[in-house]
Amino acid sequence: MKRLRLAAPLAAAAVALLPGTARADVAYPDPQPVTGQEVIHDPTVIRLKSGGYVAYSTGGVIGARTSEDRVHWKDAGNAFAEPPSWWYEYNDTGDPWAPDISYRAGRYWLYYAVSSWGTNHSAIGVATSRTGLPGTWTDHGKVFSSETTDHWNAIDPALIEADGRLWMAFGSYWTGIRMVELDGTTGKAARGATVHHLATRPDAPYAVEGPEIVKHGRHYYLFASYDACCSGVDSTYKIKVGRSTDITGPYVDSTGRPMLEGGGDLLLEGHGRFIGTGGQSTFRDRGRDVLAYHYYDAADDGTPKLGLNRLTWKKDGWPVVR
Template identity: 35%
Template sequence: MRPSRSMSRRLLRNGLLAALSVSLFPLFALPAAQAIPVVIPAGADPSVIRGDDGLFYAFVTSDDWGDGQGMHNVAMFTSFDLVDWMFAGDAFDSRPGWHGDKGTWAPDVVAEDNGYAMYYSLGDDVNPCIGKASAPELIGPWTDLGRAVFCAKDVGIGGTIDPAVWDDGTTKTMYVGNFRGIYAIELNSDGTAPEGDPVQVADDRFEAPYIYERDGYYYLFVSAGNCCNGQRSAYRVLAGRSDSLTGPFLDRKGQDLNEGGGALVLAGSEQWGGPGHNTVVPDDAGDDWMVYHAIPRSSITLPSGAPNRKGMIDKITWVDGWPEVGDGSPTSTAPEVPLFDLPVHVSYAEKGVEGDIASGGDEFDVVVRIEAPADKAYSGNVWLQASMPDYSMTDPLTEPIAVDLEPGEVIEETFTYTVPGNSSQGIYRLFACAGPTTDEIVEYAAHVRVKSGGEETD
């Protein structure tokens, strides 16, 4: 490997980027106690799907992040590697109005003929419903069905929220439930109405079902406890498995999830409370990763007062056919990260603590690490961009730096940034981008959000 080389660039961008410091997300090579979330500001109830373009798309519960943008109605994020995520807009401009002025939450996005379907929860405790929207591309535009797929009263069960759809190409089966039993319900061919009678597959201790197939078994992941009870939240993930989509789902002791069973997979820790509502995503190396939300105990609410549920990842190890996550607590598999067949990997060489405040004239060096895959060379460019307080992306903040790497070669490029004196207050994020041109990004690394403008804002 050649010695590292570096290049310094002065970034003076007319106030487009208000602040930058060495306070970066420490996801790589830090103890588990220091590991932090991947989807911010909020990533509750994540649904993750990989598109034909190779990007991962995450869809999360609607929340007011307290960012001055109002309600984010099913926020969307994109990532090349499940680690660094970029906000990509809201799926809906406003709440679907067919069931009153109700919030939308717990989306589940799946591929269907000619595009994608998003199932979501909407309603109240009396008659909660499942809605559906469709889009030709994962980024949208999303067109709502304009009515319920079904509501609790339609199918004769309570708790019809938290949809998860399994589509085997022949039939569609939806799993729903929150603390009134988990049920499997067959849908019609276009996924717009129930076709079969509900079959109970887990008892009333659970919500947030998710189905994953592996080695001839269907694994039913469920969450138990209260997701959002602050410091006292006992939310946790359990699992059972079956050779049938409708069960019985048994834990490793052979006990039915309908009769008190459930193998514990993930629970809270001293740093993180309420981990749950998970999905499972494989990487290109064949390893499985649990994507879920958890609440930092040091900051349990967002500025809006909503629960501060961050998006998290952890590696799943399969032991005798059963899923396990590290020591059973959030981020306990760090610093391991998913492996993907990308043309190049970019990251930040130094990462610190979130939330530093910067003012005009402050200067920072930012070191970007660029690594070619072990089996192939990479020739392209690296540059910096930023997302603004309204989440729009700036033009490149630097001229692209050309890099020409041998297989497995790692270099570092140093960018120096001077905070402009006319910057407005807000929260910004920096992205180190790589690609053939600034119009064709193939990887990026996300800098932590930084509060700026000389003083901290609420």
């Protein structure tokens, strides 16, 4: 059921809640206006050192879009001209999913997943580039993988540095969101790395995926997409968040309910024509945090499009979408 908008787009005021209930908003902001190539799924965005922006996404051979002003976006082809050969081990079309771009040690790092719908025979790979632009990436193969005997699914990577160490959150359905430590030099899973458990749901099919972790103040914030994507206007995707003072958890919502027990504050959900908000990532732009995500446009036959909003922080540390 579509949520009705109850106030102006920027009025994201918290409502009174029953004890033990995570906070929610009575209204959600519309995405900031964008023009040009709006169609996208699972966006990851970065402001380039050379100026301008690049967004990568599910679709194509990691589809690319570029922008000079974060408003008008152009189709920029794909990260790769051809799928690396090892991708075909995970699906017949060499189809990559849910990339994550970051900048570290003088290079851009692009993580991505290869899998098939409905299976956890999956792998996360990594490529690097000096410029971050499509056509300049060198693939370095697998970072981490999962098999049907595992209790997690190695897709939807998200990188974060914490206390001089490099970590990758990942996961989709199965038992939810996981995390492993990476080798800071190779960018691949550290030898013998422990697989930490960050979030799940008590109800099958454990529909939580697409993690993103952000450091703010003394806390790490875990954003994740809940419920069903990829069904146009029937999608029920929404974004929830919890926090922890330790990178490996436990993550809890504003009532103290652990995300390992189904907790999570509702940050953004569908409203008006903007259905199934999720597949989120974050990036810094001129000292401010920005939330990127896709939504399904009810005014355009459920086409997935780029959503961008400012991410601000309340006095108590919890994030708000503006």
